[in-house]
Amino acid sequence: MAADIADDWMSLPAAQQPAWPDPDALREVLAFLRSSPPLVYAAECDQLRARLAAVARGEAFLLQAGDCAETFDGVSAEQIDNKLRTILQMAAVLTYAASVPVVKVGRMAGQYAKPRSSEVEIRDGVTLPSYRGDAVNGLAFDQAARVLDPHRLSRMYHASAVTLNLVRAFTTGGYADLRRVHAWNRDFVALSPAGERYESLARQIDSALAFMRSCGPLPREIETVEFYASHEALLLDYEAALTRVDSRSGYLYDVSAHMVWIGERTRQLDGAHVEFAARVRNPIGVKLGPTSTADDALALIDRLDPERQPGRLTFITRMGAGRIRDVLPAFVEKVTASGAQVVWACDPMHGNTYESESGYKTRQFNRILDEIRGFFEVHQYLGTHPGGIHVELTGDDVTECVGGAHEIADADLRQRYETACDPRLNRSQSLELAFMIAEMYGSSGRSTSAHSRGHCGQGR
Structure with missing residues (x-):
């Protein structure tokens, strides 16, 4: 069946595909991938779709975060630990400070290709x-x-498998236990303004857990965390080779990740990427940038979510801080009127990239924050749910985005500019952003219904 789905998309125009110089080597690699074990399981993809359905209904919040471009050299326990810890800290801030269950999805274990x-x-x-x-x-x-x-596709598979193995060990082996919220903050972040604020929140969590413990045994949900992997489904050779038929249901799943998304450059309705995504059962994301229209969004719903299933489709908007308030309302109004229940997520990174005076590609923290603020303002005005954020970050102390509480300046970028592609928030900036989003979420009036449903279950 994986070969069948490859035949479907191969007859359509496919943007951003490498012109592999060695067809024989490519066939050899794809044969290896088709015979390899799945990286994720169909039931896990279904579970994520159920969690995203709660986001679409306004009952939870999506935190999708990770590297702009993963590298093979970055597959180490330390780097994966730092990245995962940053996401867990952000989720703890959002869960506790905004009283909302958080669905945690990493841009991890597969984000090795870039348009x-x-x-x-x-x-x-x-x-x-x-x-x-x-x-x-x-x-x-x-x-x-x-x-x-093309042999690098095999390395991508192995690197993704190693990353997922470490993530699963961390998230189920006690590392993600809420009682360790202080241990996540023992390094340089503890000395930052965001780190100090996080320590205060961690003490509040400790007090809440102590109270719960006095009432009886703590629920097992605090010991582990649900964490899902996602990446852009850019290289269709790779994605199709890792597509399998689920023995339970007979549906096709892309078992390279729990969730895959289509980028701004590959979302053509008559293109191979949309055709591929339409045929797999995974939750699907689509980036909507300044060149898209509300009618494009409706057409994508018809192609990718014809049955209008909550949790199936996530629209990730990347409009830029200067356009979000003017452009987004028409999208949300038309999609809402169509009856589709999609997840609305804000990517505040890609629309706010520029070249600094020193020649580095960078992003201004305040512009990132302003796009998120505009995203919340639009949804608050329309009475719809600001479902989540999609950000590029690292767990390391890099200097790639200017601004933030540490006031990284243009002249500071050269100190630790380490990204393989686009600039990422460092850990301190990521935590700072999480606190600000929690405040926006609380003031938007969307957190009340989520809190009334409790936040110690699916969000963990």
């Missing part, structure tokens, strides 16, 4: 193929590294 605006990159008169992510070629600017190599 590019140009096929080539030119430096000092030298022209080489653009870096398309570690799944395709290498980051170093030399001829050997930039060769498009």
